[in-house]
Amino acid sequence: MSSALPEPWPGDVAPVRPKPTVGFPRAPLALAVPAGDEDMAARLIAAFQPIGPCLVLLFGTPALGLPQLGRELGAALGPACRIVGCSSAGEIGPQGYCKESVVALAFPAESFRAGICILRDQAQVPVSDWMAKLRRFHAGFRPDPRRSSFGILLPDALARQEDVLVATLDAAIPGLPVIGGSAAEGMRFLPTCQMVDGEAHPGAAVFMLIETDLAVAEVSFAHFRPTDRRAVVTAADPHNRIIWELNAEPAAQEYARLTGIALNALTTTEFARHPLLLRTGRRHHVRAIRAMTPDGGLQLLSGIEAGNILTLGHAVDMTQGFADAMDALPRPPLMVLGFDCILRRIALERAGMTERMSELLARYRVVGFNTYGEQHSGMHVNQTFVGMALMPPEVG
Template sequence: MIEGLAVGETLPDLAAGAPVVLSHPAAAPDLVARLLDGLAPSAPAAVLLFASPGTDLPGLAATLREGLGARVIGCSSAGEFACGGYGNGNVVAVGLSARRFRADAVWLRNLSGLGVSEWMTGLRGLLTRFDAQPRRQRFGLLLIDGLSRQEELVAATVDAVAHRLPVLGGSAGDGLRFEETCLVLDGETHRDSAIFALFETDFALEQVIFDHFSPEGGRMVVTAAIPEERLILEINAEPAAEEYARLIGLDPEALNPRVFAENPLLVRMGGQYHVRAIREVTPEGGLTLMSSIETGVLLALGRADDLTHGLEARLRDLGGRPALILAFDCILRRLALEQAGLEPAVARLFADWRIAGFNTYGEQHGGVHVNQTFVGLALMEQHHAA
């Protein structure tokens, strides 16, 4: 991973005010000083923080808020990347200069209470006080507690209120422990919550969405499920874990996160296949997913296509090098890439295309929640815009 990378300083072809990306070990004793020194010259309107589990994110966010006067928005991760390879144990900070950005944010609290009306009121208030400016574009960032099991509802609610905006985001992670996540806004933190941040910029915007699976083999039917727990009890009228293992040619005892990453379940929606990633096998032999599932749903096994070349081809379609691609990349996609020995290719790709963000428990775009998908937003100088 590249530490202390200041994009605007190392790439003189970019206009002043380009995003600044920093990555430092979370345990560094001088972490706060490093971040303040690296971010202050850009006079940021907002700082995005993505950090490994165990980092004192609320304290760090509060200190940066006070020292920089910027909105500080962030979450815990299942891994981090900053214009280089995947990493762990780091804090990635993205500074968005006030010269090029405006930002505001709102909490969406009590996800388990399904407070949709309250969320909508907060979202509408944010949009109302954030009037669009001529020749500038707006986009939304959505960070959600990755253990809430409410990503589908939250993403759909945001899309209903802000449906004309590009909104992307990720589910906050906790490594591979799946025990506790953390979201922060200016030093404040709440459990069972999400943050919606609204940005305005003079950069041109283009979404970059990529997954590397296509359906393979016969279909499967979910014959018993508990939707509110994202739990499959039976597939094809057989215990879920046993039937899944049989279909991929393994013993149930061999199932683990790397196997799940290489053999995801796919569901067809809106004419496209979306990944329904498996999180774990339950003691009773069920399969807990990272997205919603219902009885009667038809599933297919996913076959991995090329893990990196397809993404690189999509990036070349941008028509130029971005100032930054803010990205949310599923932890299971990362595991599949590591299993295939493609870490050097990923590091090169992320460095060449200035990709920074975090590994998630799920990704949001276009009002839907997906898994094992690369979801990015490219910030392009206006002369690169289509």
């Protein structure tokens, strides 16, 4: 179990840290800058130049001009620093949840090395091309086995191909821990933005391979437990992620029966409170419901196929479960790169628990954004928090 955590990050800017001892790897530096700040680029440059980053991540909305911001940072930080970003449904900064902001995260070159692979035409599912490109990329990166390595994936959610994408990644680079968050655009499901070095890549997925002197550990937490109510998907549209029938009945009608909620009372809130779970191996993964279609189907945020057996989920305490998952880490984290489903944030807001969760996110030093879907362990899931904890290396 972990020992007492360090003090939370102060303010809405970078954390204050003592000067590191010689030879001790440095953790990333994070800032959350309000959207209306006209000096956003200057503030980020002033904070990041002294640490000499090899990679800067930006999470915000397309309206905030991520490509232009990326170009300005790239010009100031130099060609050795890669700038990658995506749009979000909300941000997680040093003080927890924030809105209408850009969260920036700089990885110092003295402790990190980063490579970037852009997987284009995500909607066309060129699996063979992806596989070959990822293998060449990994071989060319030449990871140092003496250091920790992990992957970060930022796919376009509207292409709806995250399931095959993460499976391809897992097959192309087996054994590499990979976390990801599907780029979002508020709750409007408008076109998202993926940016690399100031250039937008619509419809692409951006994959990053990170190597570091710090220890790393994957974290995931979904605040649901399976009930004894199950249903078989008897008709579906896998491409559009729609269930037409459950137990040979109209999908929305059968879901209403399973939940005990009237059909005309099904809302986004009720869907978020009672998700469908798909069991893979020993774990249940959330298959969140986005909406009911006009003809009584259920549109999901993850892949679905006829023959899948789904279990109705029951919500548990989101804040306590999150704290327990973080406390299970072997050492207190210096930082956690986190991807948190927007449906979790909406549920917290409606339950009046946003402030409490923000306190926990700040306490455990989580930085990231709210997504349309999360990726980890070769799976695409929903209503889940996934993160990569960066911790001090083991002694010796």
